[in-house]
Amino acid sequence: MTGFASIFTGINFIVTIHKMRAPGMTWNRLPLFVWGLYATSIVQVLATPVIGITMVLLILEQTLQIGIFDPALGGDPVLFQHFFWFYSHPAVYIMILPAFGILSELIATFSRSRIFGYRAIALSSVAIAMLGFLVWGHHMFVSGQSVISSIIFSLITYLIGIPSGIKIFNWVATLYKGSIWLQTPMLYALSFLFLFSIGGFTGIMVGVLSVDVHLHDTYYVVSHFHYVMMGGSVIALLGGMHYWWPKITGKMYNETLGKIAAGLVFIGFNLTFFPQLVLGAKGMPRRYANYLERYADLHQLSTVGSWVLGAGLFLILGYALWSLAYGEEAPQNPWGAATLEWTNVAAIPSHHNFTRTPLVTRGPYDFHLADEVFGGGDGEIGGDGKLDGKGEVQVPDAVPSAPAEETA
């Protein structure tokens, strides 16, 4: 049946996170990326079986004509939409929750400060995962479902906006009094904050019952979706890709090209999808192969934007391949990050990741406690992750550091 892969991945992650944390790795010391994946896994486990049974019923509908969904056989097409959205709404959280996790890593590392409201960000991921199951009906305000359901679904939809808002505010607050380093991954992280905010605000808009009647199934929704999924997920993934590139491949990418590409992607993205917001509000329906003359200008603008976006993405592909072949060897911890995968391991992890199971004694973003990142002293690490004139950062020998504050 469909989706076994997602289900088992989800189960695997949850069990690993619950049962196989390194010694000292309390829930409060879990990197937020892991929290993001944990929330994602919950959604995968709970939602995927429903799309599985929906598929089975659809196949039986086609072969045996069981008449659950097909109105010609006495079924109800709106019921199908319930089945579909019970999976498909949570499914978008499968895409965005890991992005939230990546973003927390990027913001913390490149502003070298502890994530503001760690607990709020961690728990809001789980809250979003759970609430995500209660709002599927907001895709159905004009589909023929009962008005009372629409009202309830709309109300709960706003509740989801709040944890997302909390995250944005906390990330911005993390920048405060940090030490901000504008490398490519950080550029993506900052673009995310801007684009995802637009995605969130337009999300509130389409959650408004009466306004949604106008905006439903128009380009506004298309644009909202892309601001969340592309401006959110994809941008965060690009940031994450650059961030972990040295860890994955052992090579560095070209920083200048990286920054140019990040700029192109940001400009191209907005040029592509902002006109679509306007188009949608003006009444351009989605899934149209053909459109009326009056929508032509904005459509053309959007098309031009997509070229810019495409140029940016191809540039990334280009220098990524180049880096694989000719890239500079990556140092062990080029960003001065403090999470486990950057410290305590070689540049490219060996088969078991760690030669010895690490003992965790502080939070993931406690840079002020992370002496090993700074080579045991202050002010000696270079922007490229190398100690000034002293070669690569060494894996420090066991230097017991102060226990983490539990308040993190």
Add this chain to the structure above:
Amino acid sequence: MGDFWLPEAASSIAPEVDGLFLFVTSVSLLLLAGVTGAIIYFVSRYRRQHPGERPAPVKESRALEISWIVVPTILVLLVFNWGFKSYVKMNTTPSGTYEIQVRAQQWNFLFEYPNGVTSDTLYVPEGEEVKMKMSSSDVLHGFYIPAFRVKYDVLPNRYTSVWFEPTKQGDYDLFCTEYCGTGHSDMNKVVRVVSQNEFQQWLEQKATPKDIPLPQLGERLYTQQGCQGCHSLDGSRKTGPSFQGLYGRTNHKMTDGSSVTVDENYLRQSILKPEERIVDGYQNVMPGSYSSLSEQELSGLVEFIKEQSDKDPPAGDAPAQAATGQGAN
């Protein structure tokens, strides 16, 4: 700002929706400006000065955390309440509204008025509450008039309805918003808001006289029933075969390999039970709903199709085409 974002507002509910839209947009822009401003300020103020910088951790502020939970909650509840009220209003049809039937099918809307007049342009009187009672004869469709800010799905086997009160004369767009097949993006119509007097005149003029000649009745039905969506009169190929030169054609190939002579019987059959014989090269997509046409209407359509073979064959084109058609088959 309203003009930049929204289309013309031409119904009684539109100002309410627009007000809410613009309110949410303004608040969002304000917040977005705040967030962006903060990001830019922090980035420039706290840029890393030297590589080994280790800033002291910032103390968390519970008050701040709580404030950005509480304030947005209040804002969204306000917006919810507003949207909820106008949504209920949109979904509650006032009593005594003028009712127009909407029949949606792939890929056409047909509007039927209480006196039996059918039209494929939606005429509505200005300043009167109108209810659209909608049903679909095949798949899901969506009924959307941007200028009126109304939209609702059209379901097969279940009536749904929307109501609106047009407040401004003019022509507006009507779209299908639920993906319904290849012709989806061409499934749009014109809504014409006219004064009440004009509306009455139009209704009377459109009402079919009892003694109308059959071919003329057929011509009316050709547009009203939406035949023109799939069957052209100029020989061009659409979803279905063109009517030009159709009547009288012999050796008309079917998908099952047989061939027929196009006579009155064949035409009647094809209208009533289109699925029985499919012309070679075409799909079985014609709706079965035409079986409800009256006997007179059927004869009218057949006569009208007949005329498409008789009238001014453009310089021997029609017979030639029939001949090549045969040759090709």
Add this chain to the structure above:
Amino acid sequence: MADDGHPHVLHKPTLFKVFGALIVLTIITVAVAYLPLGPLAMPVAIAVASTKASLVVLFFMALKDDNPVNGLTFTIGTIMVSVFIAFTLFDTAFRGDLGNVSSQTIEEIEKEQEEAQEQQIDPENLRVAPADYPDQQGATSETGSEN
């Protein structure tokens, strides 16, 4: 893992007691089905079934003495199922609550109209949807048959 050390060793007497309870509950559920409970039949049957299911989960599957996280997992799962059922029923039970969606399918409306014509019932009794009210009666019957 010796008996004492292991938290969820199954005790034979408990198993048999639970099994006995399950049998009794099965008999109850069958017996109850023959009582004229009307609309209560479903809730009663579901209540009995839920009791049985809880017995199985708590004792046979030993969730009672198990790691709490397993219990939490199962609870969340069942909550999601009830959410799915409850929210969907919320729609289907109140479909057409403001009259903009017909609570009946067109097929059903037509069938009722046919029956009404056969039996010549007073049309008053057929007023189910707003569309059935006298001023629109004509329109409904006329076009209803076309669909």
Add this chain to the structure above:
Amino acid sequence: MATDTDPAPAPATTDVEHDYHPEHLQHHFVSSEQQFDSAKLGMWLFLITEVLLFSGMFVAYAVYRQWHPETFAAASQTLDPVFGTVNTLVLLTSSLTVALSIHYIQHDEVKKCVYNLLATVGLAAVFMGIKYVEYMSKFEHGVFPGGFFDPHGAHYEFLAQVPYASQFFSIYFVMTGIHGLHVLIGMGVIAWVAYYAWKGAFSSEYYTHIELAGLYWHLVDIVWIFLFPMLYLI
């Protein structure tokens, strides 16, 4: 997360890892306890996916029952509650035997454990046999799911007049069919576990497979506990 590799890590963990390493313990686990707990949590997670899988069919049942209560009442009359009751008792007993088999393996009584597992498979086979007889008696009278619904014969003829009766049987066949599929899978799994138990693969030290198969089997039982009254009785 400091990343110091502690010179003296938690003694319990290292000891287990290096000094005592049972054969069944896979290298990425620190202890048998951890491995068992992980497997069990994984199984519970899998079970809730099963519950959610069935939930889709329960939703369909609930919706159509709510819309056509008379149809469901009339159509369920044609199902034989005796078959249903017997099958319920059979499944409940099989749940008991599977629980007993875990009890016995926890006490290292391998033989009794295997007998109980085999009894479970046997009872499952009885269940499927009864289901087969039931299905056949329906098919004989043209009571098929969905589009092939064509009831005839004295007991079933009236169904042709009941609107939406075919839908009831669609739901009945889909629900019991998918449940039956789970029973078959369960039979396979338990037989496989019984074979390994017989060969002495399990003991009170290590019986994860039996435990997990048992959990799965109980879930199959629970689903039937709900299906039985819903389809046969009311």
